[in-house]
Amino acid sequence: MPHNVQGPGTERDELRADCANCSGLCCVALTLTRSADFAVDKEAGQPCRNLQEDFRCGIHTELRTRGFPGCTVYDCFGAGQKVSREIFAGRDWRGDRETARQMFQVFPVVRQLHELLWYLTETLSLAPAKPLYGEARRLLDETERLSRLPADASAELDVAAHRETVAELLHQVSARVRATAPRPKNGKKRDRRGADLIGARLRGADLRGADLRGAYLIAADLSGADLRLADLIGADFRDADVSGADLTDSLFLTQAQLNAARGDAATRLPSALRRPAHWDR
Template structure:
């Protein structure tokens, strides 16, 4: 993870086939530290324009305050995840030629990176979807979409400018929604709750039974989900900033990402999917 606090077990073998979708900062040219805009806020201590290197970026493309990001006022960096797009763009799209040695590539590279990052995020979800048994009737369609998305990430650098990534995201989102419905239908209990896009900021959901709930895009900022049962809940795009997950059960939760966990608070009793790690800043 780029400048994220390391999650325990992050170097484990990935049985889901998503290892290439994990950030490898050692093979990236610090793209997230240059290409993106930073806005001074609780997440970032400074303003920084897109295309301008962060003041903490070193000559070797590493972060000079990586171990102190939270205390130095950059918690937003610890929750960012490029899903492996950084090394894809650095080593494959641009053949290992960095923007410092080849400044003529810089502007284009910084525009390509966010596009590939979006595609890699879709690959993360699609790879998970392909392995969900209740959605086996969609497996062929999922795999074709997965392959098509992977092909898009391998376009020549100049071709990304004409790519309608938003339209592709919409197509993938519809397929993932169908996948989610099939999987969530297997959750036990009463009719599954629909909280899609709901404003649950600060909600008191401690110990709630949210098995199979649709929480796609829900705002769960600072919500208390301590001890909640989120098995088979669809969490794609849910905002978990400062949400309390201590003791919550997230095993089998759908489309959860490491970035979402890094944005939340939890402890050693929080149960996680095998493919994700426990953030270092969580309580033991």
């Protein structure tokens, strides 16, 4: 039986990046380190060499082939447009140095808060978590309020403390939802939180209800695996093969995680997420 229900909190359109209404903040505010993900080093506050005058990426359709796959997996959860259009009312970082300094401080803060909003909104769609809806709604409203603070107050916000409070609730939500998963026939433990599963061979594995929070699944073979009701918050899916895997009803999965993985047309996804374009290539 599906554990996602329709109702308040299921709409997450405002938590999706809208680059057309952002002043290219992720291309300026963040630090890039030359690696397999980025072809160049770039300090925070320095515009990426590929950023155009209209704030669009000059190599958007070629990022993977030009050495910038890390850009294709980044997700601001809609923080970019909120900072650009709401908090700074359409002003951009090119106007003056002080505006730029504030925007670059505020953007990472709002991005973290929007990620929490994504998880809290999902919580309000999970039937087994119904006893926790009240607290989830309270935290969602508070997180939304914090995400709209003026620039000076936002820059001073203790985001880590707020994340801890939300994390405790999400842990309770996870436990309630995962408890409804069938018990594994092989008797193997479901708690793989933070586990090193780099390159693991998990083809066709029954991972229903597993706690994979923060697990390292880099280059793991998850093809055909059943990940329904598995807690995937913070799991590292870079280059993981999820071809044919079932990710419907998985918990706290994000678009960035999917974008980092390799899948195909047979991969089953939660309704709130989109199949990455590069999976079809």
